[in-house]
Amino acid sequence: MSKTAKSMGEQAHAMLRHQIISGAFAPEQPLRLAQLQERFGVGFSPLREALTRLTAEGLVTSEPMRGFRVAPLSQEDLRDTMETRAFVETEALRRSIRRGDDDWEARIVSSLHALGRQFERSGPDQPESLAALEERHRDFHFALVSASGSRRLEQIIDSLYVGSVRYRMPSLSNRQSTPARDLMAEHGAIADAALARDEALATCLLDEHYRLTAEMLSMAPAAPLGRTG
Amino acid sequence: MSKTAKSMGEQAHAMLRHQIISGAFAPEQPLRLAQLQERFGVGFSPLREALTRLTAEGLVTSEPMRGFRVAPLSQEDLRDTMETRAFVETEALRRSIRRGDDDWEARIVSSLHALGRQFERSGPDQPESLAALEERHRDFHFALVSASGSRRLEQIIDSLYVGSVRYRMPSLSNRQSTPARDLMAEHGAIADAALARDEALATCLLDEHYRLTAEMLSMAPAAPLGRTG
DNA sequence: GAATGCAAGATTTGCGAAAATCTGTTGATT
DNA sequence: AATCAACAGATTTTCGCAAATCTTGCATTC
Numbered sequence: 001m002s003k004t005a006k007s008m009g010e011q012a013h014a015m016l017r018h019q020i021i022s023g024a025f026a027p028e029q030p031l032r033l034a035q036l037q038e039r040f041g042v043g044f045s046p047l048r049e050a051l052t053r054l055t056a057e058g059l060v061t062s063e064p065m066r067g068f069r070v071a072p073l074s075q076e077d078l079r080d081t082m083e084t085r086a087f088v089e090t091e092a093l094r095r096s097i098r099r100g101d102d103d104w105e106a107r108i109v110s111s112l113h114a115l116g117r118q119f120e121r122s123g124p125d126q127p128e129s130l131a132a133l134e135e136r137h138r139d140f141h142f143a144l145v146s147a148s149g150s151r152r153l154e155q156i157i158d159s160l161y162v163g164s165v166r167y168r169m170p171s172l173s174n175r176q177s178t179p180a181r182d183l184m185a186e187h188g189a190i191a192d193a194a195l196a197r198d199e200a201l202a203t204c205l206l207d208e209h210y211r212l213t214a215e216m217l218s219m220a221p222a223a224p225l226g227r228t229g
Numbered sequence: 230m231s232k233t234a235k236s237m238g239e240q241a242h243a244m245l246r247h248q249i250i251s252g253a254f255a256p257e258q259p260l261r262l263a264q265l266q267e268r269f270g271v272g273f274s275p276l277r278e279a280l281t282r283l284t285a286e287g288l289v290t291s292e293p294m295r296g297f298r299v300a301p302l303s304q305e306d307l308r309d310t311m312e313t314r315a316f317v318e319t320e321a322l323r324r325s326i327r328r329g330d331d332d333w334e335a336r337i338v339s340s341l342h343a344l345g346r347q348f349e350r351s352g353p354d355q356p357e358s359l360a361a362l363e364e365r366h367r368d369f370h371f372a373l374v375s376a377s378g379s380r381r382l383e384q385i386i387d388s389l390y391v392g393s394v395r396y397r398m399p400s401l402s403n404r405q406s407t408p409a410r411d412l413m414a415e416h417g418a419i420a421d422a423a424l425a426r427d428e429a430l431a432t433c434l435l436d437e438h439y440r441l442t443a444e445m446l447s448m449a450p451a452a453p454l455g456r457t458g
Numbered sequence: 459g460a461a462t463g464c465a466a467g468a469t470t471t472g473c474g475a476a477a478a479t480c481t482g483t484t485g486a487t488t
Numbered sequence: 489a490a491t492c493a494a495c496a497g498a499t500t501t502t503c504g505c506a507a508a509t510c511t512t513g514c515a516t517t518c
Binding site: 057087 | 235236239274277278281282284285286293294306309310312313316317320379380381382385389392
């Protein structure tokens, strides 16, 4: 079961990606090669490849001869990203409701169940269960749109998810910032409407879900946006 | 005016990108480092960076320890890409019609004019004017949606354009493969509807434009799709 | 006193060689 | 005859150093 060690490039990519997403580096912070080499114990070449890939993913910015920085965050980008997610994912959900088979339904039921379990288990401040919760949440939303039949739509949804997860991470840790919101009920309602093949209701609920999320995140960002921190 | 020589990485990226888009490499063809090093006269590091970036753009695929290949083409991907373009760009056009100012209108008029001029000038088989025509075509479509106000939408449109241009390139060269189609008239009609702020008509025409393009490209691909060539 | 130019240090970028990995072939074994 | 192991060649991946470039601090000049 011990898989052969992945390439240094992939390792570096995964580690850096995780640390940026979880907020270990502040937005706009310079990412110096020497510093990263010491931190991760890999040479320049794999690091450069990792940073180039992260730049393409939008998590890192780069300027020629001036190195790499953690990509900035902003209220404007948060709003844009969530609106675009809503636009694209409602379409993918619509298509999935039309084309989804038994396996699609099963994926929704199973991922919703797993999300609920993790939600119960997740206490206030365990970084471990926090990452698990985020993964379950992601799985559920991907399951919803997993029968769209469009590879391109899936890729777009994936990249928009990456662009939004950094905003959600800090707010997940302090649970009190979700005042009058029953997340599991929202997710359950979306799943029910999808399984009932009610396009209008399901897409409307999903749209509202993202609107609420965007509002909540822009209200009380745990880390001030647009600062170098 | 002689700009300082760009970094080797950027040069390699631009050259490889151009050659892949213009079809100098067959789909699925392996891209060997040694071969590319000889062809472009740059070392391993810049080549690797270029290939990594192209992989993120979807023009190249990579498998760990097995190197890079030119990304495949397929009827299925062509259809998916054009449908997704239509879906995303009609929305961006809708928003642009609502929000577009005088500059937006000016960009449409000017890019349409330039496209028309280049269209007249473009003879049957000049690779130079062919590239220019493609660029004008691209500029016009980007101008149409340039007032959407959404950075994310712009990024998506850009990446989908890259994904579709390889299919159009071969068919542009043999003009007779566009039998009963007046491309300039189509573009003109779209521009008119946009400038008249007629959302329904403009988006409908744009959608139809992409549907026709997809049909035409899947009918008579100059190079057979899905073959190693 | 403020602005400019210069030098030293820090950082990114590029190159070639060494190490690790894969592929195809040959030869031995069942 | 078929299967498997090992070997040789080719290819990718990684590392360390040299070159190019940027930044910072300081002295000089107006």
